[in-house]
Amino acid sequence: MNLGEQTKAIHAGEFPNPATGASAPDIVMSTTFITQANTAFSAENMDEDMGWIYTRWGNPTIRQLEEKLAALEEAEAATAFASGMGAISALLFHLLRAGDHAVVSDVAYAALSELTNELIPALHIEITKVDTSDPEAVQAALKPNTRLVYVETPCNPLLRLTDIAATAEIAHRANAKLAVDSTFATPIATKPLSLGADFVIHSLTKYACGHGDALGGIVIGNKTDLAALRRKTAVRFGGTLSPFNAWLIMRGLATLPLRMRVHQENALKIAAFLEQHPQVKKVIYPGLPSHPQYELACRQMRNFSGIIGFQVGDGKAVAQRLAENLKIIHYAVSLGHHRSLIFYLDSRELFKTTFKFSTQKQLDSWNAFAGEGIFRLSVGLENAEDLIADLEQAL
């Protein structure tokens, strides 16, 4: 049956408990499971129909979440992790070895940027950071030993987009895999695998959970790659998701299609309000015709999601004012929750810790999106009028 997205979000992966008839999924917290005497003791021998053995290898509640997300991404398989970074680091360590080379977005989630600035190169894995919104820059960075192109679209915190189909073609011509962190887009906006990506990553902590009360992450892709990822990396690095968090995230996912609709609707209203505000210098939102890649956003995103970037004259002072005076919107990191969140990212501070540009062109692109600093507003599900009034009084 070819089910619609709302039906999949609610039913995929779930089934009533055959013993009790419980309609809602159970939380199986057991770490170990009664097995046959001849059960293998090494994950090397793990196969699909060997049943449940130990929760780090796999767990019925976590599996339900994995199947739901695989269904939403129209993928064969998924492996969940304790956080988005758990998922990202497992994938990087799964794919890359000493002597390999990877091309990575020069602007992406801070912890990924810092991991690929320091620890990964220290393992003799070469990393080239490029502005992946420019396919020519990706092409020019490729080497005979390039194994992976890693992009985030829209990227955190700039909301700059990467053309997934074009980048997949470039990566594959060089025999490299393409991994896409699609946390901002969610499967509701974009299905990267259908555009040619080999792996999709989500921080489930954000829109998937949607309520700011569970960390989680996931890697999604084909069966062969994901089985190897689970056996070789997930089980051994041990960044296993808690079944309780899997259950919370699954409950959040049931309403993802509905939530994304309201996130977008609210974000469009607030972006329009900010664009006409005298104190706001620039608004970046993929759903605004003023976004430099609006045409790509329309082509690649079926929903523009709920995150807005904006610049003001004196960012640090305004951040102070917002932190003190906002009554509804929380001044806090993270995003994708039902509650609205706002946070200021200062460019100069981020250049010291996180983002290292090697060309003037890369710096110019950062400046075009973020200037001296950018507010990242994650628009929640409150009434848009209340959020606008809150911003108005605090600005």
Ligand SMILES: *Cc1c(COP(=O)(O)O)cnc(C)c1O
């Ligand atoms: C938050 C985030 C991550 C990291 O996820 P955690 O669950 O916090 O580890 C990765 N990528 C993007 C785009 C994010 O926003």
